Structure formats: structure tokens, C-alpha cells
Amino acid sequence: MKRTAKIPLNFFGIPFGLAGLGEAWSVLADFHHAPAAIGEVILLVAAAAWVIVGAAYLAYLGTAKSTLAAFTADLLDPSAGPLASLALITPMLLAALGLYPHAPGTGRVITDLFLILTVLLGAWFTGQWIYYPLDLDRIHPGYFLPTVAGGLIAADGAAIVGQHRLAEAMFGLGVLCWIVLGSLILGRLLFRPMLPAALQPTLAIEVAPAAVAGLAWFDIQGHRLDVVMALLAGYGLLMVLAQLRLLPVYRRLTFTSGTWSFTFSWAAVDAIGIVWLQSTQPVGYRIWQYLLIAAVTVLIGGIGARTVRAILRGQLLPAQPSTPATPPVRALPHTPSTTDAR
Incomplete structure (x- = not known):
């Protein structure tokens, strides 16, 4: 059987970013400042992208020498492994935003199903990180995804489908993991060398936790601003303004599938910005809302166009090695025995 090209886990960032754009348009539509159809069409495109990426990834696994070994290697990859959670988080968000308004029963069931799977995968990653100590220099903001993004988006989804106690529990999961992992990740970024170029787009994820938590809390506590939102x-x-200092880093980057790290993060910031403008209504707030949605649409649309061009030119997939690479052997932690003491 001919082997299918390896599909990197960061390809799941494509439907995730599109779902974020759909959410931003849906928020604007909820305030009756945009047609609901725009957000719904974008969510449909995101769902189609998730199906395509998922099918391509399964095809890659199906033609690997060992499906289980290939999948395990992806999950254990210290750089890409956490991105696997996007395969579960994205359909959870799509079910809550796009399906539930039209088919409440089905939307709630699918949201709950992927919520459970997201929590289980986040728990597995947490246990794995405890069992096999992490190399501090290998972690990056993508480590937010399994538990922080998973928990907070689960909270938002549960609130949207009317399960408010579950939403509160998921909010607690996401926020507490954010406190723990956020300290660790920011400490790594502050005191260790800059991330390698391939991982530098994940720096944009630093703006996402506060924005996603804000969207979740807004839906949980009844669409009003309070001290938690503040x-x-x-x-x-702070995290948004800090990104200005990183512009020289971003300008040096070449376009890869990792560029999609910018999409959901800034879509979430855009959506929470629309919420704040609507709730406070400063002078010209509707103009600012349209400027925000236009900016993020241009950003994600531009990245999407570059992606299509890269696909047509055969430049998006990573180059395949001429000879199969031997995966590194991950040694288990050594447990001292009685013979070691001799």
C-alpha cells in the first residue's frame, strides 16, 4: 500500500481558526449588527475543513507501517502532541455555535460528546506530563490547548446549550489550568531562549486564554459585565499589547501551516472586543465593531488564501525524508532497585 504523506497535527488549527472567525461573526450577529448567515456559512466552511483534515489524517495513519505507533508518536511529540486536542475542541465549538440553534437536541448531544472526549484527552496529557517530566525548553503556548482552551471552550459551549452548572465546572477546569500552565509557559518564555522559528507563531496563543475565558464567563453569568470580566x-x-513587541519576530517568519496559530487567538480577542464595545457603547462603538470584524476577517482570509496557494503548489506539507526516520526511544523513568544500592 502506498504511504500517504504525513499530516501534521497543526493542520487541525485550520478548522479551529475558521471556527473562531465564525464565532466572532456570530457574536456580532447576536447584537443584530450583522446577518446571522455570514457566521453560519463560515462555521459550515470550518466544519468542512475539519472533515477534510480529519480524513487526511486518518488516511495518513491508515497507510503508516503501524497505525498505533504513528498515532502514539504524534501524541508523545513534545512539540506537536498538544495540538491533537484541536481535533476534539473544534467540533465541540461548531456543535454549540452552529448546530444547536437549528437542532437543539442533536447540538447538545454532540457538544456533550466532544466535551467528554476533550476532558479525557486533557486528563491524559496532564497525566503524561506528570509521568514523563517535560523539558522546559520544549514547551510552548500550544500547551494551553488540551486543558485551558479545552476547558474554557467547553464552558462556553455548555453555557450556550443551557447546561450552566456544567459550564461553571468547565470554567473552573480551564481557569485553574490556565493559572498553573500559564505561569510555567510564561516563565519559560521569559527566562529561556526564544522558541525555534517553527514554534514562534504559537506566541500569538498568549492572547487567547483571557479572551476565551471572557467569552465563556459572559455566556455563563447572563451577558453582562462584572468584576470577573474586568x-x-x-x-x-496586557497580553495583546505585549504582542506589539513581538512584531519583529513575526515579520521574519515564513508561511507554514503553523501560521494558523494566529487565527483563533485573534478571532477570540476580536469577539470579546465586540462584546465590550456593545456593553459599554462608547461614541462610535458600532464603527469600531465593524473595524474589528473587518480586520480579523482580512487576517484569517489572507491566511486562508495563502494556504490554498501553498496547497496548489504542493508547498504546505512538510518535506518527506528520503529514508524512514527511526523514532527516538523514550526511556521510562528509572526506579532504583535493591541491586542499585550495592
Whole structure:
């Protein structure tokens, strides 16, 4: 059987970013400032992209020498492994935003199903990180995805489908994991060398936790601003402004599938910005809302266009090695025995 080209896990960032754009348009539509159909069409495109990427990834696994070994190697990859959670988080978000308004029963069931799977995968990653100690220099903001993004998006989804106690529990999961992992990840970024170029787009993910937490809390507590929203906005503003200093880093990057790290993060910031403008209604707030949605649409649309061009030119998939690479052997932690003491 002819082997299918390896599909990197960061390809699941494509439907995830499109779902984020659909959410931003849906938020604007909820305030009656945009047609609901725009967000719904984008969510449909995101769903189609998830199916295509998922099918391509399964085809790659199906033609590997060992399906289980290939899948295990992806999950254990210290750089790409956490991105596997996007395969579960994206359909959970799509079910809550796109399916539930039209088919409440089916939308709730699918949201709950992927919520459970997201929590289980996040728990597996947490246990794996405890069992096999992490190399601090290998971690990056993508480590937010399995538990922080998973928990907070699960909270938002549960709130949207009317399961508010579950939403509160998921909010607690996401926020507490954010506190723990956020300290670890930011410490690594502050005190260790800069991330390698392939992982530098994940720096944009630093703006996402506060924005996603804000969207979740807004839906949980009844669409109003309160002290929790203000606290999240303060930290979120810091992380957004910090990105300005990273512009020289971003300008040096070449386009890869990892560029999609920018999409959902800024779509979430855009959506929470629309919420704040609607709730506070400063002078010209509707103009600012349209500027925000236009900017993020151009950003994600531009990345999408570059992706299509790269696919047509055969430049998106990583180059395949001429000879099969031997996967590194991951030694188990050594447990001292009685013979070691001799």
C-alpha cells in the first residue's frame, strides 16, 4: 500500500481558526449588527475543513507501517502532541455555535460528546506530563490547548446549550489550568531562549486564554459585565499589547501551516472586543465593531488564501525524508532497585 504523506497535527488549527472567525461573526450577529448567515456559512466552511483534515489524517495513519505507533508518536511529540486536542475542541465549538440553534437536541448531544472526549484527552496529557517530566525548553503556548482552551471552550459551549452548572465546572477546569500552565509557559518564555522559528507563531496563543475565558464567563453569568470580566480584560489587554513587541519576530517568519496559530487567538480577542464595545457603547462603538470584524476577517482570509496557494503548489506539507526516520526511544523513568544500592 502506498504511504500517504504525513499530516501534521497543526493542520487541525485550520478548522479551529475558521471556527473562531465564525464565532466572532456570530457574536456580532447576536447584537443584530450583522446577518446571522455570514457566521453560519463560515462555521459550515470550518466544519468542512475539519472533515477534510480529519480524513487526511486518518488516511495518513491508515497507510503508516503501524497505525498505533504513528498515532502514539504524534501524541508523545513534545512539540506537536498538544495540538491533537484541536481535533476534539473544534467540533465541540461548531456543535454549540452552529448546530444547536437549528437542532437543539442533536447540538447538545454532540457538544456533550466532544466535551467528554476533550476532558479525557486533557486528563491524559496532564497525566503524561506528570509521568514523563517535560523539558522546559520544549514547551510552548500550544500547551494551553488540551486543558485551558479545552476547558474554557467547553464552558462556553455548555453555557450556550443551557447546561450552566456544567459550564461553571468547565470554567473552573480551564481557569485553574490556565493559572498553573500559564505561569510555567510564561516563565519559560521569559527566562529561556526564544522558541525555534517553527514554534514562534504559537506566541500569538498568549492572547487567547483571557479572551476565551471572557467569552465563556459572559455566556455563563447572563451577558453582562462584572468584576470577573474586568479582571480578565485587564490581563488580556496586557497580553495583546505585549504582542506589539513581538512584531519583529513575526515579520521574519515564513508561511507554514503553523501560521494558523494566529487565527483563533485573534478571532477570540476580536469577539470579546465586540462584546465590550456593545456593553459599554462608547461614541462610535458600532464603527469600531465593524473595524474589528473587518480586520480579523482580512487576517484569517489572507491566511486562508495563502494556504490554498501553498496547497496548489504542493508547498504546505512538510518535506518527506528520503529514508524512514527511526523514532527516538523514550526511556521510562528509572526506579532504583535493591541491586542499585550495592
